[in-house]
Amino acid sequence: MRSNRRLRWAAIPVALTLAVVLAGCTQAELHGYLPGFKEGEAPVTDRTEMVAGLWTNSWIVLLAVGVITWGLTLWAVVVYRRRKGQTGLPLQLRYNMPIEIFYTVVPLILVLGFFAFTARDQAIIETQFEEPDVQIDVYGKQWAWDFVYKGAADGEDVWSVGVQAQEVEGASDTGAVDQDQLPTLYLPVDAKVNFDLNSRDVQHSFWVIDFLYKKDLYPGITNHMSVQPLREGTYAGKCAELCGEYHSQMLFNVKVVSQEEYDAYIQSLEDAGNVGDYGDTYNRNYTPGLTGDESEEGAES
Known part of the structure; x- marks a missing residue:
């Protein structure tokens, strides 16, 4: 209980710090320094913010995954390092079901999530205006x-x-x-x-x-x-x-x-x-006045 309470108290300053940092971000920083944004003005197009949001949020998730992965790797290197006087290989563990479920389910959720958000935004971006100006x-x-x-x-x-x-x-x-x-x-x-x-x-x-x-x-x-x-x-x-x-x-x-x-x-x-x-008349391989059949007949003759 005491350790959980300490974690909660530690999370409060971290959350406040993140809130202050994000509140002070410029438009360029909030959108991952991608082009198309200028402070105090609209994005260049109606699709720019959507594309930038998908890109930036994806990188945030991937960086979080990277930090966790790197942290676990370093933790394993330090905790399970060979101590002085030890010889041979450390104890080998197999078939840890909770860990296997974790590293199977979490990547699957990430892939499905990326796919869902990408498919949603792509459907909007690819839709043509029915009555364009x-x-x-x-x-x-x-x-x-x-x-x-x-x-x-x-x-x-x-x-x-x-x-x-x-x-x-x-x-x-x-x-x-x-x-x-x-x-x-x-x-x-x-x-x-x-x-x-x-x-x-x-x-x-x-x-x-x-x-x-x-x-x-x-x-x-x-x-x-x-x-x-x-x-x-x-x-x-x-x-x-x-x-x-x-x-x-x-x-x-x-x-x-x-x-x-x-x-x-x-x-x-x-x-x-x-x-x-x-x-199309000015395409390189276009012959004006000839249909496909006539072109074939001309080639045969």
Whole structure:
């Protein structure tokens, strides 16, 4: 009884200390120093906090498991070490049923728990908006990006064609790139956005770092992604799948702007004549005007 009472009294200052430390944490610290958070402002997207919470809480649980495991290991090393004058092997114990049940059941509970929380969050993240405010087709290509804003100009598509990152003149040693020439994807703040992700040639991966999420692009297969940006700003993006010689230069930016600025950008694309279909026709292995059967007949002839 006395030892239990001492443990309870010892737990009180520990709990108070943890409460004070956690209360003083910044947004960055509370979310494991992941990008996408800024003190006093909304997260970058509606999915950012969910992803960060799953990641951070998982690490807390795993660190707790690690501390217990390391503690038990050190305890066994110290308590069961060979004493002076002892020879031979220590007494060998087998079939300790309580311990075997413990190290079977606890990992099973952890795995099931991780699976349940991951499946729950993934189902939410992967759900597409039924009525999006903006629909965008993203095309990855060696080694840049094309963005097609579906129906943005009175029902017609408008598009921007990207080039791979260009080094700043005289900065070959640092690898600095000209940000003004990077492909730039514009998104209106607070809008519900659905993406259709496509590849024009080989496998790529669409990764906006501050969104804490990425999605692969496969030739001949359309992948999907949805997001609601909540904070204006410019966010770096890149291809996260090794796709060839200039993979490291397959960069882009995402600009989350006001609705007025977004409308003005769409109008600038329309004024530049970037209107109409700019989809699969420009894929590397696509032959305009031929169906699959006609392509086979042409190959045979």
